[in-house]
Amino acid sequence: MTEQSEWRFSDDRGQLSTAPRRPERVLAYVQAGATLWGLGIRPQEIFGSDHDGPDPDRAKTGTLPLDQVAYVGAGSGLDVERLLSGRPDLVVAVSYGNGHVYGLAPETAKPLEERAPVVVIDVSQARTFEEIGDRFAELARSLGAEDRADADADLDAARERLRTIAAAGPADTPRVLALSPAGPDQAHVARPKMWPELRVLTDLGVHLVEPAPGPGANWSTLDREGTFALRPDVILTDIRAHAAPLDELGWDGGEPVVPWNPEPLYGPRDHARFLGLVADALEG
Known part of the structure; x- marks a missing residue:
């Protein structure tokens, strides 16, 4: 053109x-x-x-x-x-x-x-x-952008690293929970199959915790005790401005926490950065 x-x-x-x-x-x-x-x-x-x-x-x-x-x-x-x-x-x-x-x-x-x-x-x-x-x-x-082979290579490397870490884990693989805190008394827990970015993690071998069936297509809203009962080893927490801070939920288990934006960016470098954070948490 x-x-x-x-x-x-x-x-x-x-x-x-x-x-x-x-x-x-x-x-x-x-x-x-x-x-x-x-x-x-x-x-x-x-x-x-x-x-x-x-x-x-x-x-x-x-x-x-x-x-x-x-x-x-x-x-x-x-x-x-x-x-x-x-x-x-x-x-x-x-x-x-x-x-x-x-x-x-x-x-x-x-x-x-x-x-x-x-x-x-x-x-x-x-x-x-x-x-x-x-x-x-x-x-x-x-709109005039050029293909960036280096960005694609970074994403491929991030995927492979996460896949390797997930596969090398113990038989009882770390349980990863994605949630959006809603204050001191409840949290919206993501249903992983409903989120394209979370399905990527599952495809790479990460064990995403699935809340029980019930109301809510994308989220299951649980009280604090119900959220704690899911026993996560790693937490992906919504960092958007309208979400409550995780510490407001009273979480003090010491699990690694990964900042998660449920409205992800779809460029290869942005996605590679997120996968790298998840890989770091699983290694930790």
Whole structure:
């Protein structure tokens, strides 16, 4: 594609976005923007969801240079004029299924699409982590990013290291629990099969603790005693701003703790970094 040719990209809703030339002023949902940055594309602006506040959640922004990337707000604080104030020539959003734009109310998303190209990447549990990463990589390449063989090599090495550590463990392999603390009395415990990033760990041989069947598709909400009863050896704890700190739950067992962002970044370097943290915890 030359600089002057039409830019085209078909998103995960099957909708084709076009522009007279390759977009350069990208407004993205924070997760998408941080992922694109890891793939070599710097967004101009980012926005958050209803979980976010007036400032960007540093747990979600990865290595985004926030002194160069403006944060336009989140949730009810967003309207079409606010989103378009930086004159973006492309909006990149995510969806958790059915094509719904995550983080924007329907009455905001619909008129936004009438005034700017919007690309939506499906990050739902119906897809594998690799499939989601591939779609972000395709989008990044369409925006001018170059393939980074060294980043892919780092990810391959991180996967192999974690696989080796998991396989070399004792017969009673370490129990890894992923949770989002909800205060002193309860925690939301992740159902690993519902999270693409956690399924990667399982595929590499890590023993993820599965809470008992019951209410909650993605999480099982347990009281403190019920959470402790799962007897984890390693804890992956939600570090997003709206999650409670783990110590508020009264956890004092001394188990290794890995910071976990349930809205992961899908670039190879970001993913390799997370796998490395899990490997360090299992070795420890």
